[in-house]
Structure formats: structure tokens, C-alpha cells
Amino acid sequence: MKNPSAAVLIIGNEILSGRTLDTNTQTIASTLEKIGVIIREARTIPDEKQAIIESVLALSQKYDYVFTTGGIGPTHDDITSLAISEAFSVSYVRSETIYKLLEQFYQSRGEQMNKAREKMAFIPEGSTLIKNEVTKVPGFAIKNVYCLAGVPDIMKSMLNSIMPSLKHGNVVRSLSYTVMIGESKIAESFEALQNKYPSVDMGSYPFTKDGTHGTSLVLRATDYVNLEAAFRDLKSLIKE
Amino acid sequence: MKNPSAAVLIIGNEILSGRTLDTNTQTIASTLEKIGVIIREARTIPDEKQAIIESVLALSQKYDYVFTTGGIGPTHDDITSLAISEAFSVSYVRSETIYKLLEQFYQSRGEQMNKAREKMAFIPEGSTLIKNEVTKVPGFAIKNVYCLAGVPDIMKSMLNSIMPSLKHGNVVRSLSYTVMIGESKIAESFEALQNKYPSVDMGSYPFTKDGTHGTSLVLRATDYVNLEAAFRDLKSLIKE
Numbered sequence A, B: 001m002k003n004p005s006a007a008v009l010i011i012g013n014e015i016l017s018g019r020t021l022d023t024n025t026q027t028i029a030s031t032l033e034k035i036g037v038i039i040r041e042a043r044t045i046p047d048e049k050q051a052i053i054e055s056v057l058a059l060s061q062k063y064d065y066v067f068t069t070g071g072i073g074p075t076h077d078d079i080t081s082l083a084i085s086e087a088f089s090v091s092y093v094r095s096e097t098i099y100k101l102l103e104q105f106y107q108s109r110g111e112q113m114n115k116a117r118e119k120m121a122f123i124p125e126g127s128t129l130i131k132n133e134v135t136k137v138p139g140f141a142i143k144n145v146y147c148l149a150g151v152p153d154i155m156k157s158m159l160n161s162i163m164p165s166l167k168h169g170n171v172v173r174s175l176s177y178t179v180m181i182g183e184s185k186i187a188e189s190f191e192a193l194q195n196k197y198p199s200v201d202m203g204s205y206p207f208t209k210d211g212t213h214g215t216s217l218v219l220r221a222t223d224y225v226n227l228e229a230a231f232r233d234l235k236s237l238i239k240e
Helices: A024-033 A049-062 A080-087 A096-108 A115-119 A152-165 A183-196 A224-237 B024-033 B049-062 B080-087 B096-108 B115-119 B152-165 B183-196 B224-237
Strands: A005-011 A038-045 A065-069 A092-094 A122-124 A128-130 A139-142 A145-148 A173-179 A201-209 A212-221 B005-011 B038-045 B065-069 B092-094 B122-124 B128-130 B139-142 B145-148 B173-179 B201-209 B212-221
Touching (some): A005 A049, A024 A038, A024 A065, A024 A152, A049 A065, A049 A080, A080 A092, A080 A145, A092 A096, A096 A115, A122 A139, A128 A145, A128 A152, A145 A152, A183 A201, A183 A224, A212 A224, B005 B024, B005 B049, B024 B038, B049 B065, B049 B080, B080 B122, B080 B145, B122 B139, B128 B145, B128 B152, B145 B152, B173 B224, B183 B201, B183 B224
Parallel strands (some): B005 B038, B065 B145
Antiparallel strands (some): A038 B038, A128 A139, A139 A145, A173 A212, A201 A212, B092 B122, B139 B145, B173 B212, B201 B212
């Protein structure tokens, strides 16, 4: 079975300017890994219509799923929904379901709808809604593109709600072995191990701790038999 | 004067699997912002030759600069240098300068060169070297592509060393105004302000603090006169 592939598309000037650290990519990657959906690419682009259209079209053609975050709020810089309508040549329409949800939500707080709040009800025609337990305003999905909020807690709630509807793949398991040896000392043995077990993906990550070089060796595979065999070999091959 | 544009290309399976949180994009963005180089896009791709070649070619054609991180170490999964040689159809050659640096470095620690260490001396022919004050092994630059290490401290050292050689642009200044008002209440006024000052880029970032909704309104521009005028207007327009 082939693992479903996916891309993450982070939409937001605040990430590209360095103002905000993106943590959504990591959350999406580690959440989807649990159901065997593999993130093959992540992109961050500005809040600009043309950039969104181009990236959404390119990524949705290339991967099984695209997960966007950001740009679905009430302000003028929130243009994800409009851009995606144009990308897929569908109308940008008011969802009466979302509108009623918003109306109820604001009424329950003694507040009224306004133009900005109404804007959050506009989505590409034919989208399905994505539940948001935090602030109630739904995200939306159209074709293989899932549009989630940028605020991490809301993004997580939306992601959890779509998990059951996604195709599952074989789960990638990973085993890590950390040694206080610099990676250039063990690289040759590690490469030989990679050649012996081509179905296991092996990565080497150097670090420094109290001035001493260490390396984390990470083995990842959906083939658990070879993963465990490779891990046993690794531990006998490389010793501190 | 037009601001130089740039893309960040993060090369590494460990980011796409969610194992490691990428902080290099934020560091590069906030560092380059100080000299007016604007990050227009960031991509994260796996340690795969074809993916590196395609992204490097696409981004180097589209932007003034490309900054890659990761994949320049001694292990078999470090293939950035080889992939970039192929991307630009130049030879993958041993730099005698790097080789001597490595030899001296290991000799000073009473160690010898080996095949994995020698690998770090291989770069695309015609590259210039990028100084690394941390572990000495240089990065390299070819055409408008700067290849930096993935380890954050080493990446920063390399980035600092190339800063003086980059074209500078007008520095983007930003002014932030944070209010404890939900963004849907102020979105209409904020949009009117954006329309009044088109040379100022305005972003709205919601957050929750102790259960109350707040919004950070961020104004960014290279046109400081309009930036300050817009900021004065903002503070008189939107009050808690």
C-alpha cells in the first residue's frame, strides 16, 4: 500500500517576516504521521491572492492532500477563501450554515453580526465544512484542499475533526539511537547500514551537549521487520 | 529602490516528519529584514536529489536570493552539495581549501581524515566559500544560492558572514498596536485604514489571553512617513 502524500501550505506575512514562528507544520506533520499520511513538502507564502492560487493549484495536483493554514479570519488580509474560489474557478458564496452559526454565536454573547463577521461565512461554492470546537467558525475543504485556521489551537481542533475522513496509510514507525560520538566518525558504518536496509530511511542529526559532539541516528520505515533488524544492527555496529 | 527578494529552502526529512521544529526560517527572515532583503517564500523539502534540484532551480529563477539550510554534513543523507552541482550542471569537486581546513581541524584534535570527513570538502565547481566560526567546515554559494548548515548555531554564523556581501534594500519598519478587542469588532475600521494608506502593509493577528480575545495590529512599510501617519490614525481610530 502506498502512503497518501500531502503538502502543508502556510499562508501568512507574519511567518515570512519572522514575526511569528510557524509551529503548524510540525503539528500537522506529527499528527498525520499517526495515520500514515506523509508530508512531502511545506510552503510558506504571503497573504497575496496570486501566490495562494499558484501554490494551491501546484500542490493539489502534485499531492493527495493539501492542508492550508491562515487567512480565514474576518480582516482584509484574510483572503484564503476568495483565492481558493478563484483557483478552482468556483463562486465565492455565503454559506447559510456558517452564517447561522456565527449569528447564534454572537447573539449568545449579546453581540450583533457585522460585515467583517459575515465575511467569515464566505467560502468556495461546493466546499464541505470543517468543525472548529474552539471558536465555532468552521474551516472548509474543497477537492483535496483543507483550509484550516492559522491560530494553532483552532488549527488543531479542525485537524482532529478531519482525521477520520482522510485515507490512512501504513504508519511510519521511527526508532532513534543517540550516541555521544561526532557524526563524521560513524558516517561510514551508518551508510553501510543504509545500503543493507534500503527499505528503512536513515537520518543522522548532529548536536552538541556540554561542548561534546553527539549524533541522533533515526531509522524510519513502514516495514517493521526490517526496521527492527536494522536497529539491532545499528546498536551492535555503533557503540560509545 | 526595489527590495531584494529571497526564498528560504529548508532541506530535511526531520522537519517534514515533525521530529524537528524549523526555526531557521524565522532566523533568516528576521536577520535579512534588517538589511531590507524580503523573504517572499519558504519551502521545506525532503533529502531527495530530484526535489532539491527542482526547488533550487525554480526558486533561484524567481527570487534574487535563495538560502538553503541542511544537507551539507558528512553522512549519506547529506546530498545538498551534489544536488546543487547537478541543478547548475557543474562538476561536484573537492575544494582543496576546505580539505586543508578539515585536515588541520582534525589534526588539532589528534584525529585523522576519513571518507565521510572528506565528503564535506566536495562542493559545486565555481562556488565561493561561506565562513563558519562554529565548526569551521564552510558553507558555499553558487550563483544566487547560498547553502548553509541546518544546525541553527552554525547556520547563524554562516548567515552573519554573508550579510555584508548581499544587496541591501530599504529597511521595512514595523509598528505594532495590541488591543484587548476581538478582531471582528475592529476589522472594518482597520480595512478603511488599509485603503487610506496603500503603501503600508497591515496585518491583524488575533490571540486569546485569560479567556479574552485580543488583536495585534501590525503595520509594516519602507515608507516611514506614511507608516507613522497610519500608526497615529490607528491609535485614534481603535481604542479599548
